Amino acid sequence: MVLLQNILFNSFRKFPRKYQRGKFIDSLRLSVKGGHGGNGLPKYGGVGGQGGAVYFVAKEGISLKDVLHKYPNKRVLAGNGEESSKVRILGRRGTDQQVQVPVGIQVLEDDGPVIAELNEEGKMCLAAGGGSGGCSGNSFLGKAGQGRTVKLDLKLIADIGLVGFPNAGKSTLVKALSNAEPKIASYPFTTIRPQIGTIEYDDYRQITIADLPGLIEGAHANFGMGHKFLKHVERTRLLLIIVDVFGFQLSQSHRKRNCLENIFALNKELELYDKTLLDKPCVLLVNKMDKDNAIEEICKYDKYFSDLQDGLAHCPEELIPNQLMHLERVIPISAKCLKEVDKVKQIVRQVLDEKAEEQIRAEKDDLDVRNRLQSRINESGPRVV
Numbered sequence: 001m002v003l004l005q006n007i008l009f010n011s012f013r014k015f016p017r018k019y020q021r022g023k024f025i026d027s028l029r030l031s032v033k034g035g036h037g038g039n040g041l042p043k044y045g046g047v048g049g050q051g052g053a054v055y056f057v058a059k060e061g062i063s064l065k066d067v068l069h070k071y072p073n074k075r076v077l078a079g080n081g082e083e084s085s086k087v088r089i090l091g092r093r094g095t096d097q098q099v100q101v102p103v104g105i106q107v108l109e110d111d112g113p114v115i116a117e118l119n120e121e122g123k124m125c126l127a128a129g130g131g132s133g134g135c136s137g138n139s140f141l142g143k144a145g146q147g148r149t150v151k152l153d154l155k156l157i158a159d160i161g162l163v164g165f166p167n168a169g170k171s172t173l174v175k176a177l178s179n180a181e182p183k184i185a186s187y188p189f190t191t192i193r194p195q196i197g198t199i200e201y202d203d204y205r206q207i208t209i210a211d212l213p214g215l216i217e218g219a220h221a222n223f224g225m226g227h228k229f230l231k232h233v234e235r236t237r238l239l240l241i242i243v244d245v246f247g248f249q250l251s252q253s254h255r256k257r258n259c260l261e262n263i264f265a266l267n268k269e270l271e272l273y274d275k276t277l278l279d280k281p282c283v284l285l286v287n288k289m290d291k292d293n294a295i296e297e298i299c300k301y302d303k304y305f306s307d308l309q310d311g312l313a314h315c316p317e318e319l320i321p322n323q324l325m326h327l328e329r330v331i332p333i334s335a336k337c338l339k340e341v342d343k344v345k346q347i348v349r350q351v352l353d354e355k356a357e358e359q360i361r362a363e364k365d366d367l368d369v370r371n372r373l374q375s376r377i378n379e380s381g382p383r384v385v
């Protein structure tokens with residue numbers, strides 16, 4: 001009877017939608033402690049074993065949620081060193097703990113300084129060292145292992161970062177371009193956690209694109225998604241700026257801004273968070289061109305897109321940035337109707353390839369300069385007999 005009741009109850013149970021299950025974790029604080037060193041044996045001059053250490057190892061396919069599942073109490077302890085005895089004069093080393101973390105993790109001290117960045121699979125860093133074993137130099141007393149609190153900060157690694165205000169059509173574009181399946185709706189803030197999609201080409205080339213939560217004014221000061229959004233832009237190679245051709249209004253208490261003002265507002269937020277982001281190549285997408293009067297609306301501002309400097313006269317004073325981003329291309333699109341989506345795929349690939357070639361040439365020039373300087377240093381003068 002109970003079994004039948006459970007079956008009937010589960011058949012009517014309303015399960016959460018896929019995008020609502022779980023919570024995306026991009027930051028996790030852990031307490032790590034190395035093992036205590038084993039005591040020595042004064043009678044025989046025995047040396048205690050070294051305490052085990054805690055390491056972080058980058059691995060593909062791992063998430064911070066997996067780390068939290070494995071260490072629910074957020075404590076990682078390495079094994080203690082073995083004490084010296086007459087049976088074993090040299091005590092065994094304590095067991096090390098290797099914590100697998102996602103690729104793209106930044107390990108920080110709890111008070112701020114960066115310990116390491118794990119951007120490649122297999123890369124490892126020491127989080128907490130083990131204490132030394134007891135010996136004649138420390139009165140045969142083993143030392144305590146290093147203990148501290150560290151923060152694991154995940155910054156997504158993607159070729160393209162999608163930047164825009166809420167409801168600009170970011171999720172619709174990502175779904176049209178890639179294999180990602182973000183939640184799409186006609187209201188803002190449908191993207192509540194970052195997602196990575198992959199753009200695939202006929203020649204098997206793949207480019208990753210990050211669909212990130214919508215930006216709002218004040219994000220640089222951690223309003224809205226704030227730093228949770230902006231930190232994921234840091235490791236992208238190309239910024240894809242997307243704006244609604246009809247502008248955006250966050251709420252009734254905010255003034256509606258046209259698409260040109262939105263470009264300057266995004267420029268300002270990126271600059272205030274980290275001005276080096278403006279050095280990245282940018283491609284501007286003006287979305288929702290399928291709507292009525294979209295052509296007339298974009299004609300008001302398209303002359304300023306090629307040179308944003310000319311548009312500063314139409315920019316509110318509070319949005320004027322100190323440094324303007326450089327738009328490599330400007331593409332009017334309709335992500336909903338797939339208009340010009342194929343063009344976007346080709347343009348982003350072209351821009352990424354151009355920048356990669358420029359970087360290779362710059363590195364080659366630097367290498368040539370270093371080689372010439374080295375050859376001059378190695379030149380020998382006349383010998384004195």
